[in-house]
Amino acid sequence: MAIKINLPSKDILKQSDLTGKMLHIPSLSTSPMNNSNCIKNRKIKDSICSSCFAVTGCKMYSNLDKMLLKNSETLSKKQDFSEFKTNTIYYRFESHGDLINSEHLDNLVRIAKNNPQTKFALWTKLYKITEKYFSIETKPENLQVLYSSLMKNKQLNINKFKYADKIFTVYEKQYLKETNVDVNCGAKDCFTCGLCYNRNDTQYITEIKK
Helix, strand or coil, X not given: CEECCCCCCCCCEEXXXXXXXXXXXEEECCCXXXXXXXXXXXXXXCEHXXXXXXHHHHHHCHHHHHHHHHHHHHHCCCCCCCCCCCCCCEEEXXXXXXXXXXXXXXXXXXXXXXXCCCEEEEEECCHHHHHHHHCCCCCCCCEEEXXXXXXXXXXXXXXXXXXXXXXXXXXXXXXXXXXXXXXXECXXXXXXXXXXXXXXXXXXXXXXXX
């Protein structure tokens, strides 16, 4: 589904209408293929990025790759997204790639502010960019920021950050057999669950690696 906005005709953002556990939650994503942060993280041994599902998808589906690359180009520069509208209950930012720069984050914040009726959630490993940005700009009430743990089986400490609403960590099955980690992601579809999108007492989201 394409969403046209008030940019030059060559600049069109495209959202992904996801299936599976993400059914009914649209996503606005960028490409992991040309994101320097993603490329760097994929080289780190035992990082969750070292087995990136999004890269596999981009290599398998050329149209997906082109769409995400175009989104990257558009979102990495400051734009006017006043006509970007959605009427969904939940909306996900970055189900494939990650933040590119502070302009990218600023654009996503602007989209959230322009759609106060929708609850947005952003997953990112660009903690420094996010912390610096929100130390200056106010985080919208309808935006939840989830810091994704870079390393598998190693959870970030939310108390080290000022602007993280939740920490998202992926664990391997063998590690879970040897520990007492409580897995709270994956039993339901995301739309029914809503744990990541709503303000609640849960600070840590844990998922089993697929």
